[in-house]
Amino acid sequence: MTEKIVVLTGGVGGAKLVLxxxxxxxxxxxxxxxxxxxxFEHLGLNISPDIDTLLYTLALKADREKGWGRADESWNxxxxxxxxxxxxxxQLGDGDLVLHILRTAQLRAGHALSTVTAQFAAAWNxxxxxxxxxxxPVATIVTxxxxxxxxxxxxxxxxxMPQVSAIRFEGAGMARxxxxxxxxxxxxxxxxxxxxxxxxxxxxxxxxxxxxxxDALRNSVAPVVAVxxxxxxxxxxxxxxxxxxxxxxxxxxSTIARHYEGLIDGLLIDSGDDGxxxxxxxxxxxxxxxxLTDRARVARATLALAQTLR
Amino acid sequence: MTEKIVVLTGGVGGAKLVLxxxxxxxxxxxxxxxxxxxxFEHLGLNISPDIDTLLYTLALKADREKGWGRADESWNxxxxxxxxxxxxxxQLGDGDLVLHILRTAQLRAGHALSTVTAQFAAAWNxxxxxxxxxxxPVATIVTxxxxxxxxxxxxxxxxxMPQVSAIRFEGAGMARxxxxxxxxxxxxxxxxxxxxxxxxxxxxxxxxxxxxxxDALRNSVAPVVAVxxxxxxxxxxxxxxxxxxxxxxxxxxSTIARHYEGLIDGLLIDSGDDGxxxxxxxxxxxxxxxxLTDRARVARATLALAQTLR
Numbered sequence: 001m002t003e004k005i006v007v008l009t010g011g012v013g014g015a016k017l018v019l020x021x022x023x024x025x026x027x028x029x030x031x032x033x034x035x036x037x038x039x040f041e042h043l044g045l046n047i048s049p050d051i052d053t054l055l056y057t058l059a060l061k062a063d064r065e066k067g068w069g070r071a072d073e074s075w076n077x078x079x080x081x082x083x084x085x086x087x088x089x090x091q092l093g094d095g096d097l098v099l100h101i102l103r104t105a106q107l108r109a110g111h112a113l114s115t116v117t118a119q120f121a122a123a124w125n126x127x128x129x130x131x132x133x134x135x136x137p138v139a140t141i142v143t144x145x146x147x148x149x150x151x152x153x154x155x156x157x158x159x160x161m162p163q164v165s166a167i168r169f170e171g172a173g174m175a176r177x178x179x180x181x182x183x184x185x186x187x188x189x190x191x192x193x194x195x196x197x198x199x200x201x202x203x204x205x206x207x208x209x210x211x212x213x214x215d216a217l218r219n220s221v222a223p224v225v226a227v228x229x230x231x232x233x234x235x236x237x238x239x240x241x242x243x244x245x246x247x248x249x250x251x252x253x254s255t256i257a258r259h260y261e262g263l264i265d266g267l268l269i270d271s272g273d274d275g276x277x278x279x280x281x282x283x284x285x286x287x288x289x290x291x292l293t294d295r296a297r298v299a300r301a302t303l304a305l306a307q308t309l310r
Numbered sequence: 311m312t313e314k315i316v317v318l319t320g321g322v323g324g325a326k327l328v329l330x331x332x333x334x335x336x337x338x339x340x341x342x343x344x345x346x347x348x349x350f351e352h353l354g355l356n357i358s359p360d361i362d363t364l365l366y367t368l369a370l371k372a373d374r375e376k377g378w379g380r381a382d383e384s385w386n387x388x389x390x391x392x393x394x395x396x397x398x399x400x401q402l403g404d405g406d407l408v409l410h411i412l413r414t415a416q417l418r419a420g421h422a423l424s425t426v427t428a429q430f431a432a433a434w435n436x437x438x439x440x441x442x443x444x445x446x447p448v449a450t451i452v453t454x455x456x457x458x459x460x461x462x463x464x465x466x467x468x469x470x471m472p473q474v475s476a477i478r479f480e481g482a483g484m485a486r487x488x489x490x491x492x493x494x495x496x497x498x499x500x501x502x503x504x505x506x507x508x509x510x511x512x513x514x515x516x517x518x519x520x521x522x523x524x525d526a527l528r529n530s531v532a533p534v535v536a537v538x539x540x541x542x543x544x545x546x547x548x549x550x551x552x553x554x555x556x557x558x559x560x561x562x563x564s565t566i567a568r569h570y571e572g573l574i575d576g577l578l579i580d581s582g583d584d585g586x587x588x589x590x591x592x593x594x595x596x597x598x599x600x601x602l603t604d605r606a607r608v609a610r611a612t613l614a615l616a617q618t619l620r
Contacts, residue, residue, distance in 0.1 A: 043411050043415050044415030044418055044419075045411065070390070073386070074384050074386045074404060076386075077408055079405065080380070080404075080406075080407075081408045081412075083408075083433070083434070084408060084409075084429075084430060085433050086408065093386075094384060094387050094407075095387060095390035097390075098390040098393075098394060098396065099394075101354065101355065101407075101411075102394060104354055105354030105355075109354075120394060123393065123394045123395050
């Protein structure tokens, strides 16, 4: 039986870990379950930012500096858009538009997001199974001091400036896990389930909000291991630390351990951090993933931790 | 009463004449009624090639060599599209995509093509009233030795190679002239109605197929003047000559005069051609429009011919 590794992931940080896993094991043994709570419609196009980040990263087409979007991108669309007074707060690269346009056309023709995503992955020879968490719409809505904001409005347009008091996932109650998601988690061949070092509140919680996914994790035979998004009391990137503070949480490993309590069997932490009082098994490595070597190291350490928990 | 000039036009050739008119009179006194029989949906986008050619030409954004599309265009979208195995027979420039994406979003939101077109024209400070012939879908279908082909399939994908036996305009029977179209033709302020040197069968006939438009031309007080698309027994450009032969017509001025018989009061022809036996009033100038000066000259000659027929 060929082992499988299942990863729950958001965009940039998670994509790095998935790419790391592909360096230490065959890509076709990796299943990525991707947050779609950030998905939105913009200029009539269906945009799935985290799925696209996975696709670009795994096809080695990602812009390495930004972590999202395409390398060697051009921006003539945006310039023309501005000349017509169009909404320009969300950056759409010229090459990037293809995924959005083709996805929109396929979804309107009645195809599922998971089908379209699989087509893109196949066209780019991506071995990893890239699965949206759900084919049904789930929208991450952030309650802030400026009112309720859809995720991209909060994250991109308002650059995470508003104070967050609550987060909810609209449509989650009615959403079904996409084909393959629950099957991958419960597959006896699955030897580890990994929660990527993505934002727990904005990237992982939406996945866990889809009925059946948390239960499948809790009931899984395979160990569930999270990679900490917190290093030395700071968030590795993005708005995680600011958000934790606003939600009344300390920016610490113990907050992460508590957040995933009952769900994870182990937490991979940074070598500089203390994992002794987390109430969950842990292992440590240099957790920052700047280079490809870093990614492989974190992937290896994640798998090693899972191995000890089997 | 401010005079108005109304032009019935297809894409490239007609756009040149409209631009010429704007050099010899105020742009806001020109009304362009544009063929939409070439409009089609491609990759889920609503594309209006002739309207866009008018917009680019009048906003001085057109690629001067090709005559269509934007100057200084980039093609990263097409490259990315090919990497995903998408249909790449229709060229979509990176900047050009904006018109298609915004138009599609607006049409889906229930706005009329004429409204969307007017918004684009306003954003680019285009003085000419650019009116689609109809807000309702009309599709030019070409019957060929390869079967029925939608216009763009015939024109772009098959490069006019198939033998044409008939042309029809699907939906024309049900279509209504767009707001402003019949009003412009019948407006007492309209001092001339011009049929641009566009392809009579593929660009002008679709406009005339919309109920009410031919009748309005026939009943108009203003003289109707066509600019010949035939010079020296050859078509100025495009598939006009090949098509005329396939439809059993001689490639000649008399074919043009006969085609528009009862509709036009005058025909502007090239100085090298003989207008004596056409059965309609004519005037001559050097009809080729390569430079801006050429365009102004043809525009002036067209207006002068109309003036004699008033």
